[in-house]
Amino acid sequence: MSYSDGPAVQDQALEEDGALGWDAIDRALAALYGEQQASHYGALIKFRLGGTDPLDGISVYRSEQGRPHWHYVTYGFSDLYGNLDDSQDTAPGKPSGYGFELTFRLACGADEQQPPSWPLNFLQNIARYVFRTGNVFAPGHWMTANGPLRADADTLLTEMGFVQDPLLPPVHTPYGELMFLQLVGLTADELREIRRWNVQGALQAMEPHMPLWIADLARPSLHDLPAVQAAIDTGAADEGSKTGVLYNDVLVFRQRKRLLRSAQIVVRLGSLAVRDLKAMLPARLPHGRTLILAGDGATLEFMPAGEGRGAQLDWQNGHELRLGLSASQVQAWVRSVKGREGEYTVPGLDGLVWKVQTSVITDNLGNVTGRYQE
Template identity: 35%
Template sequence: MDGAPGVGVALDAVYGQTEPDFRWVTEHRWQDGGPDPLDEVLVYTRTEPVPHWHYVAVGLTSTAVGPPDARHVLDDPEDGRGWTFELTARLARADGPEHEHPPVFMVNLLQNLTRYVVESFTPFGPGHTMDLYGPIQQDSVTPVGQVLFMEDPELGRGPRGDTRDAGADAIDFLQVVGLTADEAAAKKTWTDTGFAALYEQYHPLLVTRLDRDSILTDPRALAAVEAGRAADGSSLGGLVVEQLTVTRAGRLARLRRRAPLTVTLGASVVDTLRVALPLRIGAGDDFSLESEHARVTFSPEAHGDPHEHEPGHWVIGLTLRQAEAVATQLLPRAGSYRSAELPAVDFLVERTTVRDHDDTPLRTIG
């Protein structure tokens, strides 16, 4: 088996000497100049607690690509070691002879997510979400079109007791969980673990099912989300975005009654900002937006004027009332917005063009 030694240790702890039922192997490996970063994808046929396929991707831990701080904490940049984690997925398995083989689309999804990691140098972590901007299985009618990354309930996170070294071979296994749009939005307004525990009540082991409605169609689930976020707040402390700039108005602009500060952001992040900002500020927590060249931190400060904390990092202090006013005022539509409760800041919303990994435009938001 390829990958770091910890992959085999973790699989042995769950499956013993049982071999995977299916295996996809990459013929032209990434390290040899091939297009696919995964070395292989292993699939185990499961019947308990519900019938499903357990996909285990192998390759990130042997793909030495990216800056050292995004790879293994004990790596030497020159030693050829890979990343700290591997991806997994669980897909509900139907009965019948036509369902004897695991669907290939999940293998392709794992390959594409891995490619995103190694090409962007951006690792996933527990609680991260991603909008796929379409059904998780192309050409299907499933409402599942977003993914959540959580610890694999069985393979989990390293180290694992006395059976493995706590250092170089410690590997995290992140499970890709398919969500509907409203489920993904609900997760962002609550804590990662709180939402995952609720989801698992409906889908044991965080299994992805395509032929289903949102769990939030059950009033009990909706009530649990509302009660949970009221008690726990939101664990979403910020967003990494592509569109974000901050400009300070000159003297002439201020005389023309422009706000001292203009924050320009993409329409695609507005809905999340509107929900998360009041929750975070109300709980006494910061919320940040960060791009390659700028960072804006909204901080729970009464009477705090916007200021540049350090080059490129702006801090905007606001009360819960101001946060709620901004959330009410902003819309995911191109235009300029200013709340009377926060006159020191103009928000300029620009259209967002969603592109695939080949940079082909898919849709425009705003």
């Protein structure tokens, strides 16, 4: 990726393009950082002119709040130049472009003079995903990075959560409304626990131990801290989980015929899926919410059902299975199905066999790094 650094790129863009959206971001940052001169990294060729980097620029400020850190702020998810929407819609609440800019806070040493460059590429890669798919982020969303946030680092931070930047309130631009959305680095076990409740509630519980949600590549996981675990347990029990879909590449249905007895449906799934379902089913179905396990070409939908009824089973075309469970049946499933190799049956769920195979864990390059069993 090619960048030019220094304020000249920013000034030139403002002068040549009349970038009122860019100017609105600058004003918001000036209100926070005063006269501090940011390190600015601009794409040599703008994306709208055929460049390869979706973001026109990224500014980086040094902050001493919380702990010394670099504060990265993007330019390009929102409408910077007034040319992304021809509708001339100025209604209140209309988003500017995608309606947000990303921020990222990275811990730094007291004598560190220049911000690391790897977050520039990392944020551009996030932008490529958004520009390619049209999927936008909002407070409470989460995403896996499929590897360390910094590719060559020995770090536990492999996942992401999104919250409103605590020090940058939303702003109104001439092209619509804009929110500053902070990307927060998380560990895999933190995200697994967070999914039992919701991102924003869990991050609030973590914030005393991770001020301003500053990313520290060397930090340990926080999920075992008693205060954090208690907050997530309470939130999951009181409010349930906002995560409605889980993914597992090992999900297959087949029918097993039996002599003189009705056929069974065998559900083959990975041990990691069992681990996640044990955490998520009690946080979804008793609260009246469905939970979907999506695989490669197969879908298993768990639905809430009333007590005193047999399991509600609907098997569609060999690739879609819908299963209604009461709260007591959920607990029976959690007790009976183990996250290790084998076949399991659940009392009250006649006609179903759960065939579990060991999940293989790979890195973002596809290399096997481990196997999971309960």
